[in-house]
Amino acid sequence: MLNLLGAKRIVVVGGGTAGWLSALEMRHSFPLSVEVLLIESAQLGILGAGEGSIPNLDLALKRYQIDRTTFMSATQSTYKLGVCFEGWRSGGEEKYHHMFSTIREDLGLMEWQEHGFYPLSSTLLNRGMALDRFPDAAHLMQRKASQAEVAAHIQRSDKEVFAYHFDARRLATFLREKAESRGIKRVDALVQAVTVDLQGNVTTVNTDKGNFDGDFFIDASGFSRLILGKGLGIEWESFQKYLILDAALPFLLPQKDKNPSLITHSKAMNSGWMWTIPTQGRLGCGYVYSSAHISETEVLRELELHWKQEIVPVNRLRFSPGRLKKCLHSNVMAVGLASGFVEPLEATSIAQTLYQLAFFGNLMRENQRVIPERVLNIFNADVANFWDGIVDFLVMHYDTSRADTPFWMDVGKAARPDRYLELKEAFSARTPRIADLVPYQMGGVILFGVASWETVGSAMGIVSPESTVAQLALLEQSAHITLENFIERYQRSVSSNTTML
Ligand SMILES: Cc1cc2nc3c(=O)[nH]c(=O)nc-3n(C[C@H](O)[C@H](O)[C@H](O)COP(=O)(O)OP(=O)(O)OC[C@H]3O[C@@H](n4cnc5c(N)ncnc54)[C@H](O)[C@@H]3O)c2cc1C
Numbered sequence: 001m002l003n004l005l006g007a008k009r010i011v012v013v014g015g016g017t018a019g020w021l022s023a024l025e026m027r028h029s030f031p032l033s034v035e036v037l038l039i040e041s042a043q044l045g046i047l048g049a050g051e052g053s054i055p056n057l058d059l060a061l062k063r064y065q066i067d068r069t070t071f072m073s074a075t076q077s078t079y080k081l082g083v084c085f086e087g088w089r090s091g092g093e094e095k096y097h098h099m100f101s102t103i104r105e106d107l108g109l110m111e112w113q114e115h116g117f118y119p120l121s122s123t124l125l126n127r128g129m130a131l132d133r134f135p136d137a138a139h140l141m142q143r144k145a146s147q148a149e150v151a152a153h154i155q156r157s158d159k160e161v162f163a164y165h166f167d168a169r170r171l172a173t174f175l176r177e178k179a180e181s182r183g184i185k186r187v188d189a190l191v192q193a194v195t196v197d198l199q200g201n202v203t204t205v206n207t208d209k210g211n212f213d214g215d216f217f218i219d220a221s222g223f224s225r226l227i228l229g230k231g232l233g234i235e236w237e238s239f240q241k242y243l244i245l246d247a248a249l250p251f252l253l254p255q256k257d258k259n260p261s262l263i264t265h266s267k268a269m270n271s272g273w274m275w276t277i278p279t280q281g282r283l284g285c286g287y288v289y290s291s292a293h294i295s296e297t298e299v300l301r302e303l304e305l306h307w308k309q310e311i312v313p314v315n316r317l318r319f320s321p322g323r324l325k326k327c328l329h330s331n332v333m334a335v336g337l338a339s340g341f342v343e344p345l346e347a348t349s350i351a352q353t354l355y356q357l358a359f360f361g362n363l364m365r366e367n368q369r370v371i372p373e374r375v376l377n378i379f380n381a382d383v384a385n386f387w388d389g390i391v392d393f394l395v396m397h398y399d400t401s402r403a404d405t406p407f408w409m410d411v412g413k414a415a416r417p418d419r420y421l422e423l424k425e426a427f428s429a430r431t432p433r434i435a436d437l438v439p440y441q442m443g444g445v446i447l448f449g450v451a452s453w454e455t456v457g458s459a460m461g462i463v464s465p466e467s468t469v470a471q472l473a474l475l476e477q478s479a480h481i482t483l484e485n486f487i488e489r490y491q492r493s494v495s496s497n498t499t500m501l
Pocket residue numbers: 013014015016017018019039040041042044045046047048049050051052053168189190191192220221222223224226248286317319335336337338343344347348349350351353
């Protein structure tokens with residue numbers, strides 16, 4: 001049982017994005033009588049990578065009552081409407097997009113479900129038409145809309161789904177300012193140990209500046225994994241056999257476009273992939289690679305060949321894909337990199353952090369801060385399922401039979417989780433369903449929905465046109481007419497090169 005009814009202090013260890021978001025969530029979900037104290041070491045600093053979000057960052061701004069305009073200006077943010085994958089299937093210049101799905105007039109048509117499937121996307125798939133062209137976001141992206149145009153577009157509809165590109169260091173600083181203005185205290189100290197009582201609860205964080213008692217502790221210590229990992233010895237589950245990237249070389253380039261790109265660019269490289277993220281005034285880039293396949297010198301050489309200029313890394317990062325088997329144990333919850341990390345693809349890390357925090361915060365608020373063990377077990381199981389969903393979705397991006405470099409051969413042949421293999425088999429007979437993704441939900445939230453699985457799955461050949469045949473045959477004649485009208489209208493708009501409304 002976790003009983004925080006009489007709690008006086010919550011201690012957060014770590015002042016990166018995860019630490020400050022945790023502090024804000026604790027302030028949001030606990031009464032003001034509970035002190036929130038954050039301990040971080042300025043000397044150690046933060047990771048400072050991670051500059052792309054998915055749409056739940058905007059939901060978090062609303063949850064924590066942070067003004068969007070202030071946030072965007074303080075963090076040098078730009079709007080992000082999706083991701084472009086270049087060269088993933090062949091190593092060539094082919095592309096596909098995973099856009100955040102929004103569409104104005106045709107929203108109803110996009111969301112229309114029958115017999116558990118989506119007739120519109122199934123028809124498009126059946127005709128071999130790429131799904132990534134349909135969201136409004138794709139039209140804004142194609143015509144390189146300005147930030148102001150996107151802002152106006154977003155304002156017109158509360159159904160818009162969008163995310164941000166931002167400067168990671170500025171984000172942590174901004175969140176710190178917000179948290180401190182709400183009474184959250186910060187101590188700059190080096191954590192050296194934790195004291196645990198006979199029941200296995202942490203009572204105190206011991207630092208070079210003194211000891212800090214608390215009733216509940218959040219471990220947001222990044223890759224140090226100080227409390228749950230090292231202190232309480234919670235076991236690690238590795239994802240390395242499924243996802244083999246383990247290193248990254250981030251670097252910055254000037255932003256030359258008048259209108260920053262509205263997508264994160266993910267380009268397949270010889271031994272991994274490269275992100276290009278446009279923030280206001282600069283591009284944040286990085287080559288994520290498998291250290292078993294390429295050396296740092298070779299990474300730099302490949303990058304310089306690509307960009308035709310000298311590349312100066314801002315950092316050298318190593319990571320080990322995996323997660324703690326339990327993120328909540330006794331009176332400690334691990335959050336952010338301290339709880340796990342897969343790799344930067346599809347920007348899942350801050351998103352996972354935010355959903356986990358909201359799940360925990362809601363649980364606290366809705367249960368008067370008294371949570372029975374059985375409910376805590378469900379919490380941990382849900383968080384684990386959510387990680388499984390991230391792993392399986394990312395695995396699909398690498399499910400190719402490319403043979404052009406040793407890395408792509410090895411990643412194509414890497415082990416696949418049984419869960420994923422079963423879904424893949426199902427997708428050869430019919431398209432993805434919500435029911436397929438429910439096992440990945442955490443507190444009712446599914447990170448990547450059917451549209452995402454269909455978009456990436458069809459681009460990678462995992463969801464084939466044939467898989468739509470039997471289900472489309474179930475539709476009434478009137479449904480086929482509606483679909484036919486949409487496709488005709490769409491083809492006209494493409495041939496006349498106008499934006500489809
Ligand atoms: C290459 C790479 C690319 C990424 N790209 C993305 C992306 O595009 N999108 C995304 O959502 N996420 C991305 N991530 C993940 C993202 O960087 C993290 O989710 C985010 O930065 C949060 O990190 P954190 O707060 O958990 O850890 P950190 O930023 O590392 O913070 C850890 C904190 O703990 C403190 N600390 C550690 N040890 C001690 C100690 N002994 N005493 C006191 N304090 C201590 C540190 O000082 C620091 O304040 C990426 C990660 C990597 C590695």
